[in-house]
Amino acid sequence: MTNDVLTGRVWRFDHDISTDLLSPGAYAVDPVEVRKQHVLESVNPEFVSAVSPGDVLVVGRNFGCGSSRETAAENLKALGIACVVAESLARIFMRNAIALGLPVVVCPGVHDSFAEGDTIEIDLASGRIVNVDSGVQLQGDSLPREMREILAAGGILAVLKEQAGG
Amino acid sequence: MGMTHSEKILAAASGRQEVSAGEFVVADIDLALLHDIFAAQVFDLLQEVGVDGVFDPDKTVVVIDHLVPAPSAAAAAVHQKIRSHVARLGINAFYDAGEGICHQLLPEQGHVRPGMLIVGTDSHTTTHGALGAGGTGIGTSDMVYALATGRLWFRVPETIRFELTGDLQPGVSWKDVILYLGGRFGSDAAQYRAMEFGGPAVRTADMSSRLTVANMAVEMGAKFGLFAADEVTDAYLTEHGGTGAAAFGPDPDAQYVAVHEISLSELPPQVALPNEVDRVGSIEDVEGLAINQAFIGSCTNGRIEDLQAAAEVLSGKHIAPGVRLLVVPASRQILQEALKTGVLATLVDAGASVLTPGCGPCFGGHGGLLGPGERCIGTHNRNFIGRMGSADAEIYLGSPATVAASALRGRLTDPRQLEADND
Numbered sequence: 001m002t003n004d005v006l007t008g009r010v011w012r013f014d015h016d017i018s019t020d021l022l023s024p025g026a027y028a029v030d031p032v033e034v035r036k037q038h039v040l041e042s043v044n045p046e047f048v049s050a051v052s053p054g055d056v057l058v059v060g061r062n063f064g065c066g067s068s069r070e071t072a073a074e075n076l077k078a079l080g081i082a083c084v085v086a087e088s089l090a091r092i093f094m095r096n097a098i099a100l101g102l103p104v105v106v107c108p109g110v111h112d113s114f115a116e117g118d119t120i121e122i123d124l125a126s127g128r129i130v131n132v133d134s135g136v137q138l139q140g141d142s143l144p145r146e147m148r149e150i151l152a153a154g155g156i157l158a159v160l161k162e163q164a165g166g
Numbered sequence: 167m168g169m170t171h172s173e174k175i176l177a178a179a180s181g182r183q184e185v186s187a188g189e190f191v192v193a194d195i196d197l198a199l200l201h202d203i204f205a206a207q208v209f210d211l212l213q214e215v216g217v218d219g220v221f222d223p224d225k226t227v228v229v230i231d232h233l234v235p236a237p238s239a240a241a242a243a244v245h246q247k248i249r250s251h252v253a254r255l256g257i258n259a260f261y262d263a264g265e266g267i268c269h270q271l272l273p274e275q276g277h278v279r280p281g282m283l284i285v286g287t288d289s290h291t292t293t294h295g296a297l298g299a300g301g302t303g304i305g306t307s308d309m310v311y312a313l314a315t316g317r318l319w320f321r322v323p324e325t326i327r328f329e330l331t332g333d334l335q336p337g338v339s340w341k342d343v344i345l346y347l348g349g350r351f352g353s354d355a356a357q358y359r360a361m362e363f364g365g366p367a368v369r370t371a372d373m374s375s376r377l378t379v380a381n382m383a384v385e386m387g388a389k390f391g392l393f394a395a396d397e398v399t400d401a402y403l404t405e406h407g408g409t410g411a412a413a414f415g416p417d418p419d420a421q422y423v424a425v426h427e428i429s430l431s432e433l434p435p436q437v438a439l440p441n442e443v444d445r446v447g448s449i450e451d452v453e454g455l456a457i458n459q460a461f462i463g464s465c466t467n468g469r470i471e472d473l474q475a476a477a478e479v480l481s482g483k484h485i486a487p488g489v490r491l492l493v494v495p496a497s498r499q500i501l502q503e504a505l506k507t508g509v510l511a512t513l514v515d516a517g518a519s520v521l522t523p524g525c526g527p528c529f530g531g532h533g534g535l536l537g538p539g540e541r542c543i544g545t546h547n548r549n550f551i552g553r554m555g556s557a558d559a560e561i562y563l564g565s566p567a568t569v570a571a572s573a574l575r576g577r578l579t580d581p582r583q584l585e586a587d588n589d
C-alpha cells in the first residue's frame with residue numbers, strides 16, 4: 001500500500017474546467033509526451049513549464065466536464081500531479097482518474113480555502129484536507145477502500161494484471 | 167427502507183438485499199457496449215494486459231456506427247481491426263456499418279431488459295433507462311476491466327425525481343420536455359446522480375419519447391436517466407425481444423434528494439441555443455433566424471416516430487431554396503419502415519438527402535458538416551462549439567417537428583405556426 005497521506009504545492013483553477021482544456025482536441029491523437037505539454041495552456045500558459053511532480057490541483061465545480069476522453073486524466077498524471085481536490089468532479093472524469101491511478105478528492109469549500117503556492121495535506125482515507133500555511137482544515141469525501149486499492153496498484157489495468165497473475 | 171430505481175439495479179447487480187445512496191459496490195455487468203471510436207483501442211489494451219477473451223461474448227455488443235460508411239482510409243482500417251477482434255473474441259452481437267446507431271440497436275434488437283446494468287464507451291448509454299435499465303458511460307480503461315472480469319465498481323447515486331403532469335400541446339414533443347428540463351435545472355444539476363422520470367404524463371409517453379428523454383439525461387450530468395417499466399415497456403419488449411416484462415421501478419417510500427413536480431400543459435416548443443445544451447429558450451424567441459442546414463437523426467431523434475413527425479410537416483411541400491435537409495434514420499429497420507410506409511418518399515420529395523443509418527454528422531465526424539458562419543438546427547443532443555464542423559458555425563437543437571418546419575421556411579420556425587396557417 002502506498003501512503004494515504006499526501007503533501008504538495010497547490011495550483012489553483014476555477015470552475016468548469018473541461019476535458020477540452022485538459023486535453024485539447026488538436027493534440028488528441030498525439031502521444032502523451034506531446035499532449036501533456038498543452039494541459040490548461042489556454043487558462044494558465046505558465047502551468048506546464050512550472051509544475052513539478054507531486055504538485056496538487058485545487059479546483060472549482062464540475063472539473064473535467066465534457067467528453068469521456070481518458071487523456072484528460074492521463075495528461076495530469078503524466079505531469080506528475082499527485083492529486084486533484086475539487087468542489088465537484090464530472091462523473092466520467094472521476095471514473096477515468098481512478099482507473100488511471102490519479103487520486104481525486106471532492107471537498108466542498110476547498111476552492112476558496114487555498115491560494116496558489118500554498119501547501120496542502122490530503123488524507124485520502126479520511127478525506128481530511130489541511131492548508132498547512134493557514135492551518136484551515138476541511139472535511140472532504142473519503143475515498144473508499146476499493147478505490148484506494150486501485151490507486152495504490154497504479155490504476156485499474158494494473159489491478160487486472162495482478163489478478164491475472166501477470 | 168424503500169429503494170430508488172437505481173438502488174434496486176445496483177443491489178441486484180452486486181448480490182445484495184439492499185444498498186443505499188453513497189455506498190460503493192462492485193457490481194456484475196449485464197451488458198457491455200462498444201462502438202467504433204473506442205472498440206479497437208479497448209480490444210488492443212485487453213490483449214496487451216494478457217487477457218485473451220471477454221467475460222461473456224453474449225453480453226458484449228459491438229457496433230460500427232460513428233464513421234459509416236468509412237469516410238477515410240484510416241477509419242476503414244480501424245473498422246477492419248474491429249472486425250478481426252470481434253471474430254477472434256467470438257462476439258455474436260456485432261452490428262457492422264449501416265445497421266444503425268448503438269443506442270437504437272440495443273433496445274430495437276432486444277438486448278435491453280428492465281433492471282439490467284449496462285456500461286458503454288459512450289456517454290449517451292443513459293438512453294437505455296427508457297426501458298428501466300441502468301445504462302451509463304465509462305472510459306476505455308474501465309471498459310477493459312469490465313470486459314476482462316465482468317465486474318466494475320460503482321458509487322450508488324442519489325436520485326432526483328421528476329413528477330410530470332399534464333398533456334403536451336399539439337406540435338410539442340418529449341424532446342421539448344427534456345430541452346426544457348435541461349434549461350431550467352442546468353448541465354450539472356444531476357452530477358453523480360440518477361434522474362427518475364415519473365408521474366401521469368410519463369404513462370402516456372411512448373417508448374420512442376422515453377428513449378429521447380433518457381438519452382439527454384446525461385446532458386444534465388446524470389449517471390442514469392430512468393423510467394419505470396410498465397405496460398408501454400411490456401408492449402415494446404414483446405415486439406422487440408419476444409418476451410414482455412413485469413413492472414419494475416422504485417419503491418413508493420424511496421428517498422430522493424429532490425422531487426420536482428412539473429406540469430407540461432403550457433410548454434411551448436423549445437430550442438437549445440448555441441453553444442450550450444442548457445441555454446434553452448422557447449422557439450418564439452428565436453423565430454425567423456435564417457438557417458443553412460437542418461438535420462433529422464441521431465440516437466436522440468432518428469426513430470420512425472421522428473421521421474413521421476417530420477413527414478407530416480413536409481407532406482406535399484418542398485423545403486426552402488438554399489437549405490440542406492439531412493435525414494439519417496437511426497437504424498436499418500427504421501429505414502425499411504420509412505420505405506414501406508411512404509415516409510421516406512414524402513421526405514425525399516420534399517427535398518431531403520437521406521444518409522446511411524448511423525451517427526451521421528451528429529458529432530462532426532463526416533457526412534454534412536458546417537462551414538464558418540453557417541447556422542444549423544438539428545434533432546440531436548449537443549450543440550458545443552465545433553461539434554458539427556466549423557467552430558464558427560451555430561447549432562440549435564429542437565424537436566423533429568421544429569426542425570422540419572424550419573427547413574420548410576428556411577428559418578427557425580414554430581411548428582404550431584404552420585398548423586395555424588393550414589387552418
Ligand code: SF4
Nearest residue numbers: 290464465525528529
Ligand atoms: S448519434 Fe450522436 S450522440 Fe448518438 S451515439 Fe452517435 S454521435 Fe453520439
